[in-house]
Amino acid sequence: MPKAKTDKTTGTQLLDRAISILNHLGDAGADGARMSELADACSLNASTAHRIISSLENHGLIERIAGTRRVRLGLALFALGAKAADGTGFRRACHPSLLRIAAETGDMVFLMARSGFNTVCVDRQEGAYVIETLTGQVGGQIPLGVGSAGQAILAFLPEAEAEAIIAANATAYKAFNQLSADDVLARIKEIRELGYALDHGQLIEGISALAMPIRLNDASIAGALTINMTSARLKPKRLEGLLELLQREIAVIRGLINPYEVRAAKPQARPAG
Amino acid sequence: MPKAKTDKTTGTQLLDRAISILNHLGDAGADGARMSELADACSLNASTAHRIISSLENHGLIERIAGTRRVRLGLALFALGAKAADGTGFRRACHPSLLRIAAETGDMVFLMARSGFNTVCVDRQEGAYVIETLTGQVGGQIPLGVGSAGQAILAFLPEAEAEAIIAANATAYKAFNQLSADDVLARIKEIRELGYALDHGQLIEGISALAMPIRLNDASIAGALTINMTSARLKPKRLEGLLELLQREIAVIRGLINPYEVRAAKPQARPAG
DNA sequence: ATCGTAATTCCATATTCTGAAATTTTCAAG
DNA sequence: CTTGAAAATTTCAGAATATGGAATTACGAT
Structure with a gap:
């Protein structure tokens, strides 16, 4: 902790x-x-x-x-705390997506966000299958870098910041299946290229988690959507479908959120397109 | 506020x-x-x-x-805030009751508790019918004395304390359909005799709310269970059934909670039976 | 009933927090 | 691109606040 x-x-x-x-x-x-x-x-x-x-x-x-x-x-x-949850508007914007994903996949879906050095579960929706997870209830948190959502978020944070966070959390990692800072660093590199994070039972044996970052127009990162399921349910073919589904919903979310946030973002490199 | x-x-x-x-x-x-x-x-x-x-x-x-x-x-x-919610254990103990009541009645059920001068919505469960309420989401709050749950709680607080709270909230009451401190005092007297609080559209036109206090063995009050419905759905005959249902569930809750709380309660007047 | 531990109160003192003023940043309008 | 007004931020000497040791009281185990 x-x-x-x-x-x-x-x-x-x-x-x-x-x-x-x-x-x-x-x-x-x-x-x-x-x-x-x-x-x-x-x-x-x-x-x-x-x-x-x-x-x-x-x-x-x-x-x-x-x-x-x-x-x-x-x-x-x-x-x-309840007011804080409402306050972000983030949850409200994302909730319909959670409902749709849970309905379509039957799996558990989570909305995760960063809070300091931690990943916080902001919202969740159960599908037909309910399984064990680390953050559990809404409001639960684990160190950034543990779990696919946290890794997805780290991967798209400014590099210096990500490294600082990983360093700060290094000792905390040990408690999670002997994770190390180097593991996280390596994983993050992959994630940056793939555009999503996949945990295939490394964190909790037999549980797979697929996380995709929710990035805003100003290149900041709002959080991540995660789908959790038993590893048996994640066949290679299904992965493709899930990725598409996540991408589609994140596009929807971006449409809802960006008008708020983008109002005159810092005059920095704005990603073309 | x-x-x-x-x-x-x-x-x-x-x-x-x-x-x-x-x-x-x-x-x-x-x-x-x-x-x-x-x-x-x-x-x-x-x-x-x-x-x-x-x-x-x-x-x-x-x-x-x-x-x-x-x-x-x-x-x-x-x-x-999420940890605070878990922390009380109260919510966990009561949640199954909410589920049962919502399933049986089809109405919205709320678990309310006192926080300072306010009534807080600790948990809620929707039945088939979803209607407008004042506290709305979990975490929402209104002054103690407004709404049947708050009145039910006030009624079974020590009298001096109740009066102090009502006095403190007096100005806040006006915002709620021109409620007055005297109204609340009168209502509370009734509730004490009846053992439950019934709001038949006084607070929100067309909406009825039935609240019953959750009292512990040491005579303290843990909170209240509330059922909300459109007034049309609350016929006199149905009221009896709902009261029984609430009583039954509160008995269950008391069984779950008391072992914790009662450990050597103050050696004061313990209500016989 | 007795004792050890925890909670609570008290109070002189040092430390922390305060808030006026100065400086910088932001933003809207010209 | 300027300009100016308002907000945010920083600074610092001084004052009020929070501190923590010591004393007191309440608790609960034996």
């Missing part, structure tokens, strides 16, 4: 600490954590941690678990 | 300001807001607002909208 770097900003130490607490609580899961655990985990004085946690509690971002001395993330955070 | 009070806590002004900015951005919706707007809205010096926003941006809680000078809530917040 790579944590976002905190060092650069000045003048907001308290804020950094509070967010650190929220992130740790997020990792803690359903049972939450004790204040002292959080204080330890974030290297804070108990008194400081207590003050921050109390404040977050007053705002509803954290709540106490009745009958225990533990706290967990609160519903106000949940509500804010 | 009542904002949570901020005054009491000491030693976290910066945090309060940051959360205020997040809340305002949440209200801003898909197009986000300018920094200067946020600074104004939160009564902050531009420089201070800038510092806070930048920090939140570094953590991914806020993101810039490409090609504009606007910012919106970020995906990291979305991810945190």
